[in-house]
Amino acid sequence: MIGSIDPALLIASLMVASTPILLAALGELVVEKAGVLNLGVEGMMIGGAVVGFIAAATSGSVWLGFLAAILGGAGLALIFGVLTQVFLSNQVATGLALTLFGLGLASLLGQSWVGIKGPGVDRLDVPILSDLPGVGVALFRHDPIVYLSLALVVGVWLFLNRSRAGLVLRAVGESAEAAHALGYPVRAVRLAAIAFGGACAGLGGAYLSLVRVPQWTDGLTAGAGWIALAIVVFASWRPERALVGAYLFGGISVLQLNLQAAGADIPVELLSASPYLVTILVLVLISRRRERGGDAPADLAKPFHASA
Amino acid sequence: MKLKALLAATLLAAAPALAQDDPVKVGFVYVGPIGDGGWTYQHDQGRLAVEEHFGDAVETVYQESVPEGADAERVITQMALQGADIIFTTSFGYMDATNAVAAQFPDVKFEHATGYKREHPNVSTYDARFYEGRAVIGTIAGHLTETDQIGYIASFPIPEVIQGINSSFLHAQKVNPDVEMNVVWVYTWFDPAKEADAAKALIDQGVDVILQHTDSTAPQAAAAEANENGGRVFTFGQASDMAEFKPTPRVASIIDEWSPYYIERVQAVIDGTWEQAAHWGGMPEGEVVIGEITDAVPAEVKAEAEAMIEAITAGEYHPFTGPIDKADGSVWLEDGEVADDGALASMDFYVEGIDAEIPN
Numbered sequence: 001m002i003g004s005i006d007p008a009l010l011i012a013s014l015m016v017a018s019t020p021i022l023l024a025a026l027g028e029l030v031v032e033k034a035g036v037l038n039l040g041v042e043g044m045m046i047g048g049a050v051v052g053f054i055a056a057a058t059s060g061s062v063w064l065g066f067l068a069a070i071l072g073g074a075g076l077a078l079i080f081g082v083l084t085q086v087f088l089s090n091q092v093a094t095g096l097a098l099t100l101f102g103l104g105l106a107s108l109l110g111q112s113w114v115g116i117k118g119p120g121v122d123r124l125d126v127p128i129l130s131d132l133p134g135v136g137v138a139l140f141r142h143d144p145i146v147y148l149s150l151a152l153v154v155g156v157w158l159f160l161n162r163s164r165a166g167l168v169l170r171a172v173g174e175s176a177e178a179a180h181a182l183g184y185p186v187r188a189v190r191l192a193a194i195a196f197g198g199a200c201a202g203l204g205g206a207y208l209s210l211v212r213v214p215q216w217t218d219g220l221t222a223g224a225g226w227i228a229l230a231i232v233v234f235a236s237w238r239p240e241r242a243l244v245g246a247y248l249f250g251g252i253s254v255l256q257l258n259l260q261a262a263g264a265d266i267p268v269e270l271l272s273a274s275p276y277l278v279t280i281l282v283l284v285l286i287s288r289r290r291e292r293g294g295d296a297p298a299d300l301a302k303p304f305h306a307s308a
Numbered sequence: 309m310k311l312k313a314l315l316a317a318t319l320l321a322a323a324p325a326l327a328q329d330d331p332v333k334v335g336f337v338y339v340g341p342i343g344d345g346g347w348t349y350q351h352d353q354g355r356l357a358v359e360e361h362f363g364d365a366v367e368t369v370y371q372e373s374v375p376e377g378a379d380a381e382r383v384i385t386q387m388a389l390q391g392a393d394i395i396f397t398t399s400f401g402y403m404d405a406t407n408a409v410a411a412q413f414p415d416v417k418f419e420h421a422t423g424y425k426r427e428h429p430n431v432s433t434y435d436a437r438f439y440e441g442r443a444v445i446g447t448i449a450g451h452l453t454e455t456d457q458i459g460y461i462a463s464f465p466i467p468e469v470i471q472g473i474n475s476s477f478l479h480a481q482k483v484n485p486d487v488e489m490n491v492v493w494v495y496t497w498f499d500p501a502k503e504a505d506a507a508k509a510l511i512d513q514g515v516d517v518i519l520q521h522t523d524s525t526a527p528q529a530a531a532a533e534a535n536e537n538g539g540r541v542f543t544f545g546q547a548s549d550m551a552e553f554k555p556t557p558r559v560a561s562i563i564d565e566w567s568p569y570y571i572e573r574v575q576a577v578i579d580g581t582w583e584q585a586a587h588w589g590g591m592p593e594g595e596v597v598i599g600e601i602t603d604a605v606p607a608e609v610k611a612e613a614e615a616m617i618e619a620i621t622a623g624e625y626h627p628f629t630g631p632i633d634k635a636d637g638s639v640w641l642e643d644g645e646v647a648d649d650g651a652l653a654s655m656d657f658y659v660e661g662i663d664a665e666i667p668n
Contacts, residue, residue: 219343
């Protein structure tokens with residue numbers, strides 16, 4: 001009976017399911033590469049989800065919604081940024097507080113938006129490609145955010161590994177003291193990274209409220225931010241592995257539901273646990289190769305104060 | 309030791325105060341956010357009804373999104389420490405935590421929803437006969453499906469959920485012998501994204517009626533989206549009316565009405581007449597209510613559903629009336645035999661015709 005799953009539809013829905021986690025993970029990856037640990041991903045995601053939904057429902061434009069979510073996520077992140085970078089508060093505690101704050105704020109803002117219908121997103125319709133049998137439905141009929149998230153993987157990789165600015169950001173994350181001694185603005189770099197992380201998390205959240213679910217419900221993210229955080233670590237701070245992790249997790253989550261719906265003869269307990277098991281297993285295996293580049297940034301979560 | 313002494317002191321201090329005109333403090337522990345639009349929302353409506361009914365005589369406190377497990381014990385303890393006189397813990401997974409805390413606070417009354425453990429005299433359980441509502445929507449579902457495939461988004465394999473699956477299936481099958489039940493277990497009460505994914509997976513499999521035993525409105529939204537893209541999918545509101553999805557995909561709903569029970573139990577605490585109980589109300593008590601059946605349902609089907617509601621409310625019809633066989637082929641109920649509450653409360657099998665295994 002497994003044969004009754006349409007692979008094209010499956011691939012299409014796994015891409016949709018993976019996109020929010022991928023966006024949030026990419027943002028957090030850049031933040032951590034700059035030496036900052038922001039545990040507020042869940043809070044920023046849900047903040048973006050509610051702000052994006054309200055903006056889209058008010059204006060009727062889903063793009064204004066995504067824009068608002070990006071700004072909202074970045075705004076929340078900058079609260080964290082100012083507290084940790086300017087006032088040197090503890091990053092772990094501040095990040096957790098940001099999650100609680102984001103959840104509470106979203107609940108408050110979203111009160112009168114429960115059950116309201118938001119505007120839909122137009123799927124891309126590429127001439128010829130979208131009409132290809134199978135592949136067209138699976139790969140070429142998504143909303144633009146899916147492609148944006150994939151482009152972002154390449155962009156982040158290029159930025160970190162092939163650009164001077166990326167080198168500076170990594171230097172700040174590996175040794176803030178050394179970067180500072182060389183004259184790089186450690187605080188500014190970190191603040192920029194934090195804002196980028198927030199923007200990505202916000203966009204990921206809005207993708208949930210505007211495309212994947214699509215509606216506003218209290219507690220909408222239900223832990224997606226924490227999954228994104230875990231994926232950054234298991235992906236050993238590499239964007240291409242974050243892509244693998246997010247697609248594995250999102251993909252298997254959808255696949256196991258489809259297998260259940262198709263009546264596959266596999267124990268449900270195993271299917272339910274499979275997204276976690278497989279994602280961790282695969283990412284641990286690919287990270288096992290001994291490469292220096294895969295390790296955590298040396299100055300991760302260490303506060304920096306230019307005392308000299 | 310110190311904590312215990314402090315506790316005792318607090319309780320002693322609180323006890324005489326209680327006898328005077330201090331408001332009775334009523335605590336609620338919720339598994340989801342009050343804005344979930346479903347299960348928790350409905351319990352919170354019950355809390356608000358208590359406030360409105362008693363006015364200044366009560367004070368209510370609540371805690372949302374409390375995970376089932378160790379966290380629950382902490383939250384319930386905290387509420388008891390803060391002087392709650394009666395605490396409603398509103399999810400199955402709080403069962404052990406509720407009983408553990410109850411042992412520590414013999415003067416506080418505990419009410420656990422949908423569980424079966426009452427290990428201490430200060431613990432009651434209460435539940436609603438959701439399966440009565442399931443019988444009605446199962447009937448409607450059996451009529452509405454054209455693909456003969458009904459999808460069921462199930463949370464956890466516990467008796468309450470299995471009753472719902474069996475009751476829906478039996479009544480769908482009664483009006484449509486070809487019907488098949490397609491159950492997807494999501495292992496969560498509340499995760500909108502996952503619930504939406506499950507609904508989409510079912511729709512991709514050709515299901516055209518979706519029943520849910522999870523708390524968010526996400527499956528409704530997923531069905532609405534499928535319908536906008538040319539689909540024909542129907543859903544039912546779960547726990548709450550979910551009226552914003554009327555007239556389609558949501559064509560009817562099962563509403564949990566907790567207010568009468570909450571008011572009754574708080575009144576008992578105020579009067580000092582509270583006693584341990586295992587309460588299980590349904591349609592006759594007004595605790596299980598079917599929300600508006602929309603015009604998307606053909607008139608004769610609607611009439612059939614309404615007749616069933618009437619029969620159940622009057623006590624003339626029990627949804628689990630034999631002959632019913634179990635899925636393994638053995639006889640469960642003889643012709644005309646009615647399931648007793650004990651058998652229902654521990655139900656761990658599918659009835660004949662559901663071709664699947666229940667996970668453990």
